[in-house]
Amino acid sequence: MTSVDAADPLPAQPKPPGALRIATWNINSVRLRADLVGQLLDTAAPDLLCLQETKVPDGLFPLEPFRLRGYRWHALAGMKAYNGVAILSRLPLEGAAVHDHCGRQDCRHVAATIAGDGPAAGIEVHNLYVPSGGDVPDPAANEKFAHKLDFVGELTGWLPAQGDPGRRRVLVGDLNIAPLENDVWSHKQMLDVVSHTPVEVARLAAMQQSLEWVDAVRHFVPADRKLYSWWSYRARDWVVSDRGRRLDHVWVTPPLADRLAGATVLRPARGWQPKPSDHVPVWVDLTP
């Protein structure tokens, strides 16, 4: 790490030679922000890009900007108006699958395995958009919060049931939970705010423990440092108030932990004009 900018704990770094770069970004409409996605691909050059809140049915997904830049493979799970996840890749993919949870077909989970004969072949990638959970942090009073807890609870059993527990896996996405005290601007004031309540944090911890997932971003930033990936649109000035939350995550299973070579939370992207997403891209580099 070369930068000491207090406001930007994980600025973009050069990709180590031969590294695999996997990025995640809640794009909040991929059609509206196709140009910003192109800007990310041109500057960060991830090998895989996982998007959430694409808000587009698969047949209308704007694939051309990706194809033009060499992202020839994709796995899409989109629907009209809401949710939607996508994996775009310049490495070949196989076994692409859409997974439904909680008895709903609401386009929150797509997975695929890197194929070919390169060093990354066999790595399984899961791209998730966990339900936001509404405003009231009480599952009895708020069906959306109940759905969020059920969704994370179901995944906690589902992921370990998918074969070899020692497999190389990466889990990315908008998990809509900020687990650590310094993943939010004020731990005390956020304790009863959906995204940082103890019951959600406990659910996420159980999911993380189920496969010994390593938080690949916190791997590079000590727990006593503030780190955010989302800032509300409702703030008058997101830079001045800086009331962020770390909702977007990259996790890896233990066989990949000693391959972690770097991570970035692209804070400047929150100011990309004319229409920034309220989330910024997050990525990690894995050496072969």
Place this chain on the structure above:
DNA sequence: ATGGTAGGTACCCTA
């Protein structure tokens, strides 16, 4: 204690 902005869609939902 409240309301603030944004996107997609269709006059209201979700975040």
